[in-house]
Amino acid sequence: MEALLSSSPTLRLRPPLPPSSSSKPSLSVSTFTPPSTKTKTNFPFHRKSSQFKPKRFLRVAASSSARSATETAVDSLTVPSQMKAWVYDEYGGVDVLKLSSNVTVPNVNDDQVLVKVIAAALNPVDCKRRIGKFQATDSPLPTVPGYDVAGVVVKVGNQVKGLKVGDEVYGNISEKALDGPKQSGSLAEYTAVEEKLLALKPKNLDFLQAASLPLAIETAYEGLERAGFSEGKSIIILNGSGGVGSLTIQLAKQVFGASKVAATTSTQKIELLKRLGADLAIDYTKENFEELPDKYDVVFDAVGLGEKAGKVVKEGGIMVVLTGAVTPPGFRFVVTSTGSTLKKLNPYLENGKVKPVIDQNSPFPFDKVKEAFAYLETNRATGKVVVYPVSEEYILEKMAQNM
């Protein structure tokens, strides 16, 4: 299995975007054929597919100089009172998810913006929440799931200072993943988000790539920070190929200056982990990491291996536990969404040191969200599972402007 290592022309399967003209405010638009998928998806414009060649996929990236054109495009879109959204009104498996055309577009509080969703990504927490694992602290049903979003600001609240209509943004829309997460999430045409949870989309990334990042990269960063990870320390990441682990490898190496990064995965993903920056990629189907001689300053457990994981912590070291039982010297935390982390990491994304990793079965179009969740729930996804496009009008307008 080959994941898409986005934004690096040398590493990705997709061709790079053409260079954008600096003299003319313009959009970089390219087309490419998506990699073959096991899941039959209706790429990409499920509603207006007649306008497009089948199996072609559009990538749109705006240069910063395209701002005024962007604003014109967004101003021309009126916000309806109702929208399409995925909803569930009872806890259960993927079949409780229903695509509804008449969900009320959320109101915008003073500190919020309304985002027209162009791409969204799935996270295991969406699945755990949907099956009712967090009922005690969940917001009331019915729920529109989805934490990760990339899209365009179409409305701003009275107190919003740093964002304006037309800004292309990304973020994790629920400040606390488990404690009263948003009832109206990102798997919808519009979502209301606090300004403080968002950042401007990195200039070099398209919406699909940007949507793949927020919750996973915030988890990776917060976990490393809470563990006191710093230059010269060593780390082992258990589950280096998942949404969180694939970014944790990169942050440990590129942002925190790790002396050694080890990570576990299965046979087919070993090469990917090395390309992400792992000094040592351990095939968990062939070797027991806990029987190897190496010990680490930090163990980052994104599997939930409990005591076994604790065996490879150096004396004085620490263990970050994302899921499952916590055993000494471990600690568990639940990610807090914050736009400031994304802003801090934007330079690393923009200079290509940290790259989105997108599963090759992505993107799933909006009407295939159930299939996307079923795939994520196999626990075999590599990097992120992304839903794109959610709203296509914005992209169509930008294309039209660019013709």
Ligand SMILES: NC(=O)c1ccc[n+]([C@@H]2O[C@H](COP(=O)([O-])OP(=O)(O)OC[C@H]3O[C@@H](n4cnc5c(N)ncnc54)[C@H](OP(=O)(O)O)[C@@H]3O)[C@@H](O)[C@H]2O)c1
């Ligand atoms: N506490 C928090 O704030 C927080 C935040 C985010 C995520 N999480 C939790 O962290 C966990 C990971 O999240 P994620 O988004 O990275 O999940 P994910 O993307 O769904 O993880 C899928 C990956 O897990 C790998 N995997 C499965 N079993 C493994 C094993 N025994 N050893 C090593 N790799 C294994 C798979 O690789 P193979 O196909 O090679 O097996 C696959 O690539 C989930 O339980 C999630 O709920 C917690």
